[in-house]
Amino acid sequence: xxxxxERPAPGDATLPVGITxxxxxxxxxxxxxxxxxxxxxxxxxxxxxxxAAAQLAAKMGMDxxxxxxxxxxxxxxxxxxxxxxxxxxxxxxxxxxxxxxYPLLTAKDINALIKQRLRRKLTVVGAxxxxxAHTVGIDAIxxxxxxxxxxxxxxxxxxxxxNLGAQVPVPALVERVRSERADAVLVSQVVTQRDAHxxxxxxxxxxxxxxxxxxxxxxxVVGGPRFDEAxxxxxxxxxxxxxxxxxxxxxxxxxxxxxxxxxAA
Amino acid sequence: xxxxxxxxxxxxxxxxxxxKLRLDPATVRRARALAKKAGRPxxxxxxxHTTVSVERAVLRLAGLSGADVEGIPWVNRLVDAVHDDVGVxxxxxxxxxxxxxxxxxxxxxxxxxxxxxxVSFRIPAxxxxxxxxxxxxxxxxxxxxxxxxxxxxxxxxxxxxxDPKQRPWIYLIVATGDIYEDIPxxxxxxxxxxxxxxxxxxTGQSLLDFVPEGATHEGYAGTYATQENFRLMRAALDDxxxxxGRYVRLTNYASGLCMPEIAALAGLERLDMMLNDSMYGILFxxxxxxxxxxxxxxxxxxxxxxxxxxxxxxxxxxxTADAVEAAHTVTVSQLLNEYFAKEAGLPDAQLGLGHAFExxxxxxxxxxxxxxxxxxxxxxxxxxxxxxxxxxxxxTGDVFRGHLLDGFFNLxxxxxxxxxxxxxxxxxAVVTPWLSDRDLALQNVRYVLNAAGNLHxxxxxxxxxxxxxxxxxxxxxxxxxLERIVDDTLLEAIADGTFGLMRRxxxxxKGYEGVVAHAPGYYNPxxxxxxxxxx
Numbered sequence: 012x013x014x015x016x017e018r019p020a021p022g023d024a025t026l027p028v029g030i031t032x033x034x035x036x037x038x039x040x041x042x043x044x045x046x047x048x049x050x051x052x053x054x055x056x057x058x059x060x061x062x063a064a065a066q067l068a069a070k071m072g073m074d075x076x077x078x079x080x081x082x083x084x085x086x087x088x089x090x091x092x093x094x095x096x097x098x099x100x101x102x103x104x105x106x107x108x109x110x111x112x113y114p115l116l117t118a119k120d121i122n123a124l125i126k127q128r129l130r131r132k133l134t135v136v137g138a139x140x141x142x143x144a145h146t147v148g149i150d151a152i153x154x155x156x157x158x159x160x161x162x163x164x165x166x167x168x169x170x171x172x173x174n175l176g177a178q179v180p181v182p183a184l185v186e187r188v189r190s191e192r193a194d195a196v197l198v199s200q201v202v203t204q205r206d207a208h209x210x211x212x213x214x215x216x217x218x219x220x221x222x223x224x225x226x227x228x229x230x231x232v233v234g235g236p237r238f239d240e241a242x243x244x245x246x247x248x249x250x251x252x253x254x255x256x257x258x259x260x261x262x263x264x265x266x267x268x269x270x271x272x273x274x275a276a
Numbered sequence: 277x278x279x280x281x282x283x284x285x286x287x288x289x290x291x292x293x294x295x296k297l298r299l300d301p302a303t304v305r306r307a308r309a310l311a312k313k314a315g316r317p318x319x320x321x322x323x324x325h326t327t328v329s330v331e332r333a334v335l336r337l338a339g340l341s342g343a344d345v346e347g348i349p350w351v352n353r354l355v356d357a358v359h360d361d362v363g364v365x366x367x368x369x370x371x372x373x374x375x376x377x378x379x380x381x382x383x384x385x386x387x388x389x390x391x392x393x394x395v396s397f398r399i400p401a402x403x404x405x406x407x408x409x410x411x412x413x414x415x416x417x418x419x420x421x422x423x424x425x426x427x428x429x430x431x432x433x434x435x436x437x438x439d440p441k442q443r444p445w446i447y448l449i450v451a452t453g454d455i456y457e458d459i460p461x462x463x464x465x466x467x468x469x470x471x472x473x474x475x476x477x478x479t480g481q482s483l484l485d486f487v488p489e490g491a492t493h494e495g496y497a498g499t500y501a502t503q504e505n506f507r508l509m510r511a512a513l514d515d516x517x518x519x520x521g522r523y524v525r526l527t528n529y530a531s532g533l534c535m536p537e538i539a540a541l542a543g544l545e546r547l548d549m550m551l552n553d554s555m556y557g558i559l560f561x562x563x564x565x566x567x568x569x570x571x572x573x574x575x576x577x578x579x580x581x582x583x584x585x586x587x588x589x590x591x592x593x594x595x596t597a598d599a600v601e602a603a604h605t606v607t608v609s610q611l612l613n614e615y616f617a618k619e620a621g622l623p624d625a626q627l628g629l630g631h632a633f634e635x636x637x638x639x640x641x642x643x644x645x646x647x648x649x650x651x652x653x654x655x656x657x658x659x660x661x662x663x664x665x666x667x668x669x670x671x672t673g674d675v676f677r678g679h680l681l682d683g684f685f686n687l688x689x690x691x692x693x694x695x696x697x698x699x700x701x702x703x704x705a706v707v708t709p710w711l712s713d714r715d716l717a718l719q720n721v722r723y724v725l726n727a728a729g730n731l732h733x734x735x736x737x738x739x740x741x742x743x744x745x746x747x748x749x750x751x752x753x754x755x756x757x758l759e760r761i762v763d764d765t766l767l768e769a770i771a772d773g774t775f776g777l778m779r780r781x782x783x784x785x786k787g788y789e790g791v792v793a794h795a796p797g798y799y800n801p802x803x804x805x806x807x808x809x810x811x
Binding site: 049050051082084085088090141142145146147154176177178202204205207236254 | 478496597
């Protein structure tokens with residue numbers, strides 16, 4: 012991804028580099044626009060079903076669309092794999108991403124910054140709130156074992172980590188954060204049925220706003236695979252981390268928000 | 277079995293057959309002896325304590341069901357009322373049946389009156405106590421008779437319709453939140469080849485201190501375990517079993533704060549397997565350790581009576597700790613689960629000990645390590661229907677790579693003779709499985725079992741090769757850990773974060789307030805009947 016965005020766009024070499032970068036999907040030839048999709052239609056498998064799949068692919072902008080595989084799944088459903096060319100173009104100049112507004116630091120730098128500037132350990136309380144029992148996310152970030160080859164926050168000598176685990180009621184979380192005098196609260200939300208992750212996050216941020224004066228409130232961070240990283244202010248938290256976040260991302264952010272940025276202000 | 281047969285099979289077990297790994301019999305004996313030593317004080321604790329959920333299960337076995345207008349079950353109302361009046365340290369049977377006999381009431385009416393605070397309880401003495409105990413025993417015996425009938429029903433259906441033709445049995449999960457959506461999905465899954473249907477519970481049910489009532493339509497990432505939902509799903513699977521000509525088994529979860537009650541309901545409604553781990557609730561749900569062990573022993577006694585296969589949760593250790601470094605914690609937990617299960621009367625055939633395919637696929641020789649670990653479980657517990665759990669931790673969202681990983685998982689299951697195979701989904705960690713995900717996953721299983729289902733016959737790891745050495749190493753590490761646990765006591769080990777890195781002190785955690793030490797004269801007719809049947 013990064014490679015492509017930094018090079019002149021393949022497939023549209025005629026466009027002036029640096030003004031518009033337009034690309035299309037790549038099958039085996041630059042500019043061929045080939046994609047592959049799979050889906051299920053709620054109809055029995057017959058010739059009409061294959062026609063229906065081709066029609067859907069055409070409406071999705073695939074032309075020509077090749078229905079390469081169709082298989083009955085029981086009497087009422089058919090599964091399809093379709094390969095084809097899409098006519099859409101991607102304008103890289105209009106792609107929006109939440110840029111990381113802080114430097115990614117090593118564990119050594121993070122420990123050093125906390126030690127020099129904060130002169131005490133930085134306390135982090137983590138939990139899965141509400142009915143969410145999926146501690147995979149919070150454990151990946153907090154447990155010393157970590158995630159994706161990076162050690163978790165417990166590994167950082169200058170971080171004090173209190174992992175409350177699963178299904179922590181919001182009032183209990185607020186109480187514990189207060190008694191631990193925590194600098195930051197990390198909440199993980201995996202279950203998204205009926206938008207539970209959004210409701211729980213709003214409830215949590217409201218509870219902290221109620222419990223603390225604005226300038227004393229701990230940093231509120233939520234994470235989970237289905238969050239929109241841009242929705243932090245809407246949910247009343249300081250930062251949202253989405254899928255693929257590593258402990259290093261979180262630790263760097265904590266130091267940025269609580270140590271380096273705060274010291275500068 | 278004749279004596280010479282028994283000797284022959286013992287010899288076979290030590291030489292060939294179960295002996296692909298040539299495990300040192302002395303080390304295996306040592307591991308079991310240590311597990312027993314670690315578990316014995318816990319059993320003693322379980323025998324001398326009761327919990328509000330154990331007492332509620334007694335009332336459920338005696339036929340009390342239903343809930344008040346607020347949805348609070350009558351068993352909760354009645355146990356709470358007894359608790360407030362005289363405490364539950366004598367058990368609820370004596371005060372409840374004393375009140376029933378004195379007032380000439382039935383259980384539901386008594387529960388209603390107790391909720392309105394218009395009845396008071398006492399601990400009967402002398403002849404009153406004898407009469408109350410006899411009446412309680414008679415009422416609970418009716419529940420036991422129902423459980424016995426359900427078990428006989430299962431045995432009849434299995435004899436008539438048959439078990440799955442292949443091992444491992446194919447285990448699929450259904451979870452929509454709405455029992456009426458689950459039913460067609462479960463039927464479809466059975467028709468596509470599932471031998472076991474598990475209805476995942478709503479997230480959060482494990483921490484409810486009551487069992488919801490009736491058919492339910494709303495759940496989070498799962499469907500509530502209720503008696504009515506159990507009944508509806510079992511009836512639907514009975515229909516599809518007849519259609520398919522094989523008995524399709526139903527699984528639910530006897531875990532969390534209501535473990536004993538859910539076990540009783542499972543027995544009453546002929547569920548076939550129940551998730552029931554000795555330490556899962558403690559470590560992963562922060563349920564009080566003593567509450568868990570007391571509830572668990574009672575639940576397992578019910579499962580034993582009901583012919584329900586328990587599934588233990590060792591896979592969970594590997595989702596939080598590294599699957600290579602923590603491999604021996606799985607073995608330790610399996611040994612403890614085995615000890616607790618057997619003490620509660622469960623035979624080997626009902627021990628679905630768990631383990632999982634969770635080693636980082638980027639690690640060199642990861643598949644050989646998986647085979648070593650899976651074969652170790654197989655040979656340590658040769659008569660148990662082991663439950664083999666698919667990769668979750670290293671499923672990244674790359675569904676193509678995930679599908680390949682699931683194929684290797686299936687192959688490891690076939691090569692090492694696993695009993696129950698939970699079908700892995702390539703969309704693990706992405707979405708709750710789609711119809712097509714399930715179909716592709718089942719094709720994957722079928723391909724592997726069809727192509728290599730009997731490969732275990734030819735699979736002989738080289739003596740002193742990588743797999744044999746790795747299995748021996750894990751077993752040695754398990755023995756070391758068990759030695760430390762025995763020195764420290766199991767409760768202390770749990771408090772110190774020995775398992776899954778979580779520290780769980782014996783006097784903390786959810787549900788501790790519902791744990792009570794027996795008073796002299798404690799009476800529980802269900803335990804009496806269950807232990808009499810164990811002999």
